[in-house]
Amino acid sequence: MSATAARAVAREPGLLAVTRASLAKDLRMEWRSKDAINSMLFFSLLVVVIFSFAFEPTAEESRRIAGGLIWVAFLFATVVALNQTWARELRNQVLDAYRTSPAPPAALFISKAVGNFLFVCVLEAVMTPLFIIFYNLRSIGPVYELVIVALLATWALVVNGTFFGALSIRTRNREIMLPLILFPISIPALIAMVDATTQIFTGESSPRFWMQLLAVYDLVFTLVSLSLFESVLNAE
Amino acid sequence: MKPTYVIASLVTFALLSYGLYQGLVVAPTEATMGDVQRIFYYHLPSAWVAFTLFFLNFVGSLLFLVVKKDAADKFAAGVFAVLGVIGLGISIFGRSYTEFASSIGGTLLMCAIAYLVIRHFFHSQPQADAFAASTAEVGVVFCTVVLLTGPLWARPVWGIWWTWDARLTSTLVLWLIYVSYLILRKFATGGQTPTLAAALSIFGFADVPIVYLSIRYFRTQHPQPVINGGEGSGIDSHMWAAVLWNLLAFTVFAIMLVTTRYKLAQAERRIEEAFATRDLEDDSHLISRSTR
Numbered sequence: 001m002s003a004t005a006a007r008a009v010a011r012e013p014g015l016l017a018v019t020r021a022s023l024a025k026d027l028r029m030e031w032r033s034k035d036a037i038n039s040m041l042f043f044s045l046l047v048v049v050i051f052s053f054a055f056e057p058t059a060e061e062s063r064r065i066a067g068g069l070i071w072v073a074f075l076f077a078t079v080v081a082l083n084q085t086w087a088r089e090l091r092n093q094v095l096d097a098y099r100t101s102p103a104p105p106a107a108l109f110i111s112k113a114v115g116n117f118l119f120v121c122v123l124e125a126v127m128t129p130l131f132i133i134f135y136n137l138r139s140i141g142p143v144y145e146l147v148i149v150a151l152l153a154t155w156a157l158v159v160n161g162t163f164f165g166a167l168s169i170r171t172r173n174r175e176i177m178l179p180l181i182l183f184p185i186s187i188p189a190l191i192a193m194v195d196a197t198t199q200i201f202t203g204e205s206s207p208r209f210w211m212q213l214l215a216v217y218d219l220v221f222t223l224v225s226l227s228l229f230e231s232v233l234n235a236e
Numbered sequence: 237m238k239p240t241y242v243i244a245s246l247v248t249f250a251l252l253s254y255g256l257y258q259g260l261v262v263a264p265t266e267a268t269m270g271d272v273q274r275i276f277y278y279h280l281p282s283a284w285v286a287f288t289l290f291f292l293n294f295v296g297s298l299l300f301l302v303v304k305k306d307a308a309d310k311f312a313a314g315v316f317a318v319l320g321v322i323g324l325g326i327s328i329f330g331r332s333y334t335e336f337a338s339s340i341g342g343t344l345l346m347c348a349i350a351y352l353v354i355r356h357f358f359h360s361q362p363q364a365d366a367f368a369a370s371t372a373e374v375g376v377v378f379c380t381v382v383l384l385t386g387p388l389w390a391r392p393v394w395g396i397w398w399t400w401d402a403r404l405t406s407t408l409v410l411w412l413i414y415v416s417y418l419i420l421r422k423f424a425t426g427g428q429t430p431t432l433a434a435a436l437s438i439f440g441f442a443d444v445p446i447v448y449l450s451i452r453y454f455r456t457q458h459p460q461p462v463i464n465g466g467e468g469s470g471i472d473s474h475m476w477a478a479v480l481w482n483l484l485a486f487t488v489f490a491i492m493l494v495t496t497r498y499k500l501a502q503a504e505r506r507i508e509e510a511f512a513t514r515d516l517e518d519d520s521h522l523i524s525r526s527t528r
Contacts, residue, residue, distance in 0.1 A: 163439075171432075172424075181417075181419070185443050188409075188446045191454050213446065213450055216446065217446055220446070224438060224439060224442050228438060228439075231301055231431055231434075231435065235427075235428035235432060236427055236428050
């Protein structure tokens, strides 16, 4: 074996390269099957319809409750998508193969989290117009703030959800386990996203504190997830 | 049972009885709330024990994750030692500036001491995991006591069973997090349980300050229901005696419970290991024994 070939074999695959490859694979699979996005969309559509039967709000009331309704619908829909991300890798022992490969574990986590983030963003982009129509919503506060809150909040749900998905996939009651461990930890993020959205809709006060809190939450749990993912992936 | 265990149980029983006597008989009746205030002597010690145990659960989980690799273990111990020294420095020199600085320093010092002491006694993965499991279980029990005694007191005094006040809500969220931790422990399969549980515990601990911040802000934004002051604003010296005796009694009680639960976990592990070794032994041995 020549020296260059030996070096090429010894070199570990880079973080970015593996992340990109894994993410591209997930997106391609989703593009072909549309499993996650379809079940998420239909699920949150059902939630929207059922909520509107349950509450029948006026325009003024709906501004007050819409923040809560939207995020509860997105939260449940996110869980639907998150349950599928790791289940896919269990078939054919992909996770075991990944563990034995020299690829960095963080790359797998980042690609899964970013993939879920994109799916949930697509869901939100499709569902938000529906919410606006069904609940006669008109935001009093600036709309660009809603976009910032949505991005921060989606990452908050997805980063913990992806990590806890990797935990719950190893338990006996996989699908039930994820919300049971995800929801309690996510309570502060949920308060922040719901209250920030309500503040923007009603225009009563500034959502700045909640945006900062979401940003801190995102940062803290991204770091915690990245530092613990290797232990969880290799746990046996 | 070892004699020390029996003696420790008897001491705990005596302390709890004396604490009850102090709380129900010796402590004077509160002027406005009446006898119902006496539940405070159980409420506060339970809260202290629950929160301490949750913190110790975090320490045990962290220890579990780092103890496997010698470098990580030494690094974590070094970090905590440095934090302890910094905490000691702040609490000595910061006292003259603000009360806040010295309390931060004291907390840092306590954390460092707690970590290093626990590292000394539970310096292996199975030990650290059994410690984390025991503290979480007993902590959830005491936190449940807090959440039950609170409404019992609140109903006659505030006129309502529950209010979404900052402290109540934070305690409830903490309880939810640790119940989910216990559920994960119950349903995780095989040898990976400790790692998954330890990871969740780290998440829970990182969440606590964020929970506290968010709920405080959330609640101060909205109108509060009828809340009159609370107990903090000065209590009678006889009441202090009752509080302190019960704090001591509950702390000793919690240590007893955790020790017992820890021993149980160790025994469970020994049984599992015995089964595993038996299964590993070759069939010929089993056959020879059965034919004998």
